[in-house]
Amino acid sequence: EIVMTQSPVTLSVSPGERVTLSCRASQSIRNKLAWYQQKPDQPPRVLIYDASTRAPGIPARFSGSGSGTEFTLTISSLQSEDFAVYYCQQYNDWPLLFTFGPGTKVDIK
């Protein structure tokens, strides 16, 4: 089973700052990675799929990169509505299984 890890666990930032979140897979998942954003009492929403493709309607300040085992989500200039928990998810094991990382919480400094 592929294990996903994310760092940091929590990130305290100020609006306008650049944010970089990391996600690592225990083995190569090629580019089969999605990033989701989740706000309190809401379901997640997809931001990025296939490691670097923005989902429809997602602002350009969100970008993804990486392949193999190391991935990054970057928010170029954090807006107030971006304070949330971010999860990565691998789907390289599909159709058998997909797994999520434990999440990174981005909160206000």
Added chain:
Amino acid sequence: QVQLQESGPGLVKPSETLSLTCIVSGASISSHYWTWIRQPPGEGLEYIGYIYYNGRTNYNPSLRSRVTISEDTSKNQISLKLSSLTAADTAVYYCAKIRDGYNYVDYWGQGARVTVSS
């Protein structure tokens, strides 16, 4: 626009079986993959399983012995049954759609909060 709405009991007793339903609108359940994902309070997301074309299913190995996902095409809904419940099954249960050919989740329901307690 695809919409998903979960429903079910908010409180279930230990050792009992949880039954949840997800009504889908805006898409035919016969044409896509549909998944259940859960999230314990304050924790991350866990894949439970999925159902696709003609009722074929796949389950997370860690839950396989207790899970059944089924469909009712006449009502355009999918269902989840989880047996032998314990407090560890307390979670928000999400019904979601998997994007064809890409395999990430593109639509989510609002979630059904389930507490397992006597």
